[in-house]
Amino acid sequence: MKWQGRTRSRNVEDRRGSGGGGRKTPGIIGIIVLLVGAYYGVDLSGVVGTPSLGPTSAQQSSLNPQLESQLEELSHVVLADTEAAWKDYFGKHGQSYTPTTLVLYTGGTQTACGMGQAAMGPFYCPGDKKVYLDLSFYEDMRTKLGAAGDAAFAYVIAHEVGHHVQNLLGILPQVHQAQQSVGKTQANALSVKLELQADCFAGIWGHYAVNQQIFEAGDIEKAMNAAASVGDDRLQQQAQGYAVPDSFTHGSSADRMKWLKRGLEGGDINQCNTFDAG
Numbered sequence: 001m002k003w004q005g006r007t008r009s010r011n012v013e014d015r016r017g018s019g020g021g022g023r024k025t026p027g028i029i030g031i032i033v034l035l036v037g038a039y040y041g042v043d044l045s046g047v048v049g050t051p052s053l054g055p056t057s058a059q060q061s062s063l064n065p066q067l068e069s070q071l072e073e074l075s076h077v078v079l080a081d082t083e084a085a086w087k088d089y090f091g092k093h094g095q096s097y098t099p100t101t102l103v104l105y106t107g108g109t110q111t112a113c114g115m116g117q118a119a120m121g122p123f124y125c126p127g128d129k130k131v132y133l134d135l136s137f138y139e140d141m142r143t144k145l146g147a148a149g150d151a152a153f154a155y156v157i158a159h160e161v162g163h164h165v166q167n168l169l170g171i172l173p174q175v176h177q178a179q180q181s182v183g184k185t186q187a188n189a190l191s192v193k194l195e196l197q198a199d200c201f202a203g204i205w206g207h208y209a210v211n212q213q214i215f216e217a218g219d220i221e222k223a224m225n226a227a228a229s230v231g232d233d234r235l236q237q238q239a240q241g242y243a244v245p246d247s248f249t250h251g252s253s254a255d256r257m258k259w260l261k262r263g264l265e266g267g268d269i270n271q272c273n274t275f276d277a278g
């Protein structure tokens, strides 16, 4: 991907090293949030579902400073690209796009959705309309998920921005509401539809990146591989040796690739209706 020296978004809030939790084990609030999320099937709209990836890099060691500064720049530039892509899209449909804020933090931080923990992976909080990202997630992607490369990390950011777009369009609150009145299996199924749509929305950013010639050879494959790497079946296989489809909250590797590809190729939100797709 071409990202070095390009326009950076101004909508980044840098809380790294500001002591908002630091590299500590999850506090009681964090644990409650995780449990509540697991019970209701609402997982703060992260990129990965259960089971978690285990101890994260954030809790083990810090990123090498050179890599961290590259990831920081990449995040600023990818966020700017999502802003350009969605501004363009909303504009064409007579609406204006209100960008999300990307919060960079280390270990843990306060959010309107409770205590954010790096162990949860990147996530979007609808309460404050912010995306939360601990840059060390990149190390987890590379070492635990086998999804390395700038386009893989960019996909994760674009997926979270996808949840913000769902929030702006009123889809997120509607689905969260619906999840309260159904059983666990149905709530999980709704969560999968939400997540696959966020993947399709990430694809709309990808479509823009292709058109702007930001992507280089192999980047689409890296993004697709990243989507496959966070499929529930693959994560469950890795963690417990078998997959339980009823417990999926984010979709299988095949479905995540399918919807990302749909957004990438069509660049059209109307092709991202996962709720009508059965």
Ligand SMILES: [Zn+2]
Binding pocket: 045, 046, 047, 048, 159, 160, 163, 195, 198
């Ligand atoms: Zn998500």
